[in-house]
Amino acid sequence: MTLPDIGYLELVYVLLPVVLVGVIFYRWSIPLSDLVIATVRMVVQLIAIGFVLVYLFTTDNWLLGLGVLSFMLVVTGWIALRPLKHKNRHHYIQLVVSLMFGCGSVLALIIVAVLHLEPWYQPRYVIPLAGMLLANTMNSLSLAGERLDSELLISQTQEQARNKAFNTAMIPQINSLLAVGLVALPGMMTGQILSGVSPLLAVRYQIVIMATILCSAAFSVALYLTLRLKARLNSHQD
Known part of the structure; x- marks a missing residue:
């Protein structure tokens, strides 16, 4: 089974509703710049x-792959920092370190114990998997950071603020687990089924x-909140 071809004209059709989204932004006095920039960047970045x-996908040069993964990590940390209040070098490093350890440890588990890749670096597997982990964890980190800043103003203790921030960050992940298979068929599973893979094999991959994704988000958020609170405590002591 081959996937139906999508030409550039079909892409124009699917992007037409974005114009209606722009109308909503305009009518509700929300700046259009974010929507326009994000949409244009999405198209250009995906084509590139x-x-x-x-x-x-035609090379097994692990040094080149490591460079790509490092670039993805750096960009993910920057995007996670974007909606947060305290935009500084230390905060950025906390995000990158959390992403590296949280996503890196889980990615290593997949490569070694689940997929048994030999050699370990095969771009067709490693890059898409790393992208999924980083993207979902990035959103969780932004939610955690924003909620932590709010909770530190009203919570009685830092531990309470940390716990509430962690819970908020994990809501999208828990909701995804509850909805998958009942409400939604995730993109990877849908793509595999459309390409002719057995639904049962696609299900195992999706599990x-x-x-x-759940574990990388949880590990990264837990480490990030720990680093944030430790840095805050050290700054108060100084």
């Missing part, structure tokens, strides 16, 4: 990465993905 992946 398509050409890059065509090349990367791996859902579990690893």
